[in-house]
Amino acid sequence: MNTTNTLDSNRRELAVRPLSTPRDLKAEMPLSAELTVQIERQRQHIREALHGQSDKLLVITGPCSIHDETAVLDYGRRLAALNEQLGDRLLLVMRAYVEKPRTSIGWKGLAYDPERSGNGDMAAGIRRSRAVMLQLAELGLPLATEALNPLVMSYLDDLISWTAIGARTAESQTHREMVSHLPMPVGIKNSTDGSAANAVNAMIAARHSHHTLGVDADGRLVMLDTPGNPDTHLVLRGGRGITNYDTDSIAAALTTLQQGDCVAKVLVDCSHDNACKQHDRQPAIARDVVAQRVAGNNGILGLMLESFITAGRQNDGAELIYGQSITDACIGWDETERLLVELHDMLAGA
Numbered sequence: 001m002n003t004t005n006t007l008d009s010n011r012r013e014l015a016v017r018p019l020s021t022p023r024d025l026k027a028e029m030p031l032s033a034e035l036t037v038q039i040e041r042q043r044q045h046i047r048e049a050l051h052g053q054s055d056k057l058l059v060i061t062g063p064c065s066i067h068d069e070t071a072v073l074d075y076g077r078r079l080a081a082l083n084e085q086l087g088d089r090l091l092l093v094m095r096a097y098v099e100k101p102r103t104s105i106g107w108k109g110l111a112y113d114p115e116r117s118g119n120g121d122m123a124a125g126i127r128r129s130r131a132v133m134l135q136l137a138e139l140g141l142p143l144a145t146e147a148l149n150p151l152v153m154s155y156l157d158d159l160i161s162w163t164a165i166g167a168r169t170a171e172s173q174t175h176r177e178m179v180s181h182l183p184m185p186v187g188i189k190n191s192t193d194g195s196a197a198n199a200v201n202a203m204i205a206a207r208h209s210h211h212t213l214g215v216d217a218d219g220r221l222v223m224l225d226t227p228g229n230p231d232t233h234l235v236l237r238g239g240r241g242i243t244n245y246d247t248d249s250i251a252a253a254l255t256t257l258q259q260g261d262c263v264a265k266v267l268v269d270c271s272h273d274n275a276c277k278q279h280d281r282q283p284a285i286a287r288d289v290v291a292q293r294v295a296g297n298n299g300i301l302g303l304m305l306e307s308f309i310t311a312g313r314q315n316d317g318a319e320l321i322y323g324q325s326i327t328d329a330c331i332g333w334d335e336t337e338r339l340l341v342e343l344h345d346m347l348a349g350a
């Protein structure tokens with residue numbers, strides 16, 4: 001599978017490296033019958049929170065990106081243990097992000113370049129992504145990821161309970177068509193300029209059926225008739241340095257959603273522009289959002305945290321600090337644990 005063909009092109013040399021089909025990789029690393037049931041149940045729990053049939057607060061937490069599977073599994077074990085204690089009020093979902101959208105260029109994630117050498121190796125990257133997600137799911141955790149390349153998602157979709165469409169892709173027709181056939185709830189982020197309009201248009205587009213081009217499980221080009229996805233919601237992540245988690249911004253977002261006849265629920269991303277890219281602002285934002293919810297704002301579905309074992313971020317290199325992000329800065333585990341316990345206590349007053 002690591003053959004490299006060089007094809008002639010009128011314009012430039014194109015290297016083509018064949019990959020396993022989604023069917024073959026899934027057969028090599030299959031979900032057990034128990035895991036299949038677990039993941040469908042976890043998706044259903046999120047749908048219930050989304051459609052007001054459960055009052056659990058959805059909390060999506062975990063590293064900005066996966067670069068070290070050992071540290072990510074360590075985080076997953078800690079989160080799974082905490083879930084035992086907090087799962088009656090919090091619906092904890094772990095971020096398992098293997099694709100990173102970049103503002104311009106940069107490491108694009110485990111699925112693309114698992115050794116971070118710059119050479120890329122998607123055969124190994126997608127295999128390692130599926131392997132680590134499978135191990136995380138076996139800990140009993142529901143998983144969240146960002147769907148960036150629809151073909152990457154076709155290797156991983158059965159493992160995921162919640163998917164994000166990022167700020168940079170919410171306006172893309174390809175992504176909207178993909179959401180319309182993803183089998184799980186999907187959060188769509190406001191654009192990097194802070195506007196929610198693209199995300200709301202994406203929700204409207206994604207709940208409809210589409211005729212589009214796709215690739216089937218055996219890698220054949222096919223035309224897809226998608227069913228439409230009724231389980232989408234808005235994610236507020238701020239934009240251009242301006243936050244949008246305050247009561248007025250959330251009220252405005254809920255009005256925009258109602259005008260588009262969309263599910264009037266928002267999830268607040270406490271990181272990114274809401275934290276002005278300062279990871280240690282996240283806890284105060286999370287407390288503020290949960291206080292709004294406890295005060296009666298049921299339009300708040302939940303929140304997202306960028307969190308890992310060691311706080312902060314580091315540049316990639318030979319000697320890396322264990323459990324620290326090499327993409328966006330995260331809060332550390334001790335603070336995450338304290339915060340989640342505190343949010344759980346706050347919800348006792350809801």
Ligand SMILES: O=C[C@H](O)[C@H](O)COP(=O)(O)O
Binds near residue numbers: 100104272328
């Ligand atoms: O969440 C991660 C980053 O904010 C996103 O991937 C963009 O990163 P960049 O601006 O460093 O490219």
Ligand SMILES: C=C(OP(=O)(O)O)C(=O)O
Binds near residue numbers: 146
């Ligand atoms: C890239 C991310 O977010 P955004 O699309 O909001 O920048 C992320 O959550 O990793």
